[in-house]
Amino acid sequence: MSDSGSITALRRAAKRIVRSDRFRWLSAPARRVWYYWRTVGELKNVPLVLSALSGDMRQRTPAELIDLIFIRFDGMLRPFQNKHELQRFIERVAAIKPKTVVEIGTARGGSLFLLSCVSDPNARLVSIDLPAGLYGGGYPAWKGFIFRRFVGRSQTLHLIRGDSHKEATFDKTVNALNDSPVDVLFIDGDHSYEGVKKDYLRYRTLVRPGGLIVFHDILESKIDKDITVAPLWREIAHDYHTEEIVDSYDQGQFGIGILTAPQSWENRKANAA
Structure with a gap:
């Protein structure tokens, strides 16, 4: 093996x-x-990361940035993702220059860094992570010092260390957004069917019509049977307009799904009010 x-x-x-x-x-x-x-x-890699961030690292193309975080720093920032899928996802986000981003699942911080680089120069970013999470998350508190140096000078980053399923964590997220509608919601925390569904149903209420709700690991996993995002994604894809970013449907893991939030959700909220 x-x-x-x-x-x-x-x-x-x-x-x-x-x-x-x-x-x-x-x-x-x-x-x-x-x-x-x-x-x-x-x-041991912290000085190298800080040195890179102090230079022109953020000014590079998405492809160059992804190469950098996959190859350098002994994998300290490497996301648990397919490199080609990640590039297409980041390029998709770059096309809309989001002003507000919420990420569930900070993990090593690689995707957070990439999202900050392609967001609006004045963007507000919120990243949620469960300490000692089962799916690669749970960064130690000291790494928050590194993550806060990911963002641009005029961007705002809120790091929330807590369980995304808890009401207190959702409330912290709402407060951090300060009434700003979310342009991109990236769900990459709990990878169980029940856990992802909870995040999806709860946090989608924060996304503006036309905003993107992004799911990771939409393919059936041959590597880890505890990853059960695929059944939920099939349900969502059946009901809404979606996109899939998949390098190969035979790869047995990963895959990114993108749902464009429909106007009907906003109408439903308005009627409920």
């Missing part, structure tokens, strides 16, 4: 243990060990 295959198998085993009632007492210490192990490996 390759190193990447071994790591994937280990992650899957860890998820099963953490979710099991029998081993629930292991959850907190296991996640703390993961935090510390990852932090030791990443701290």
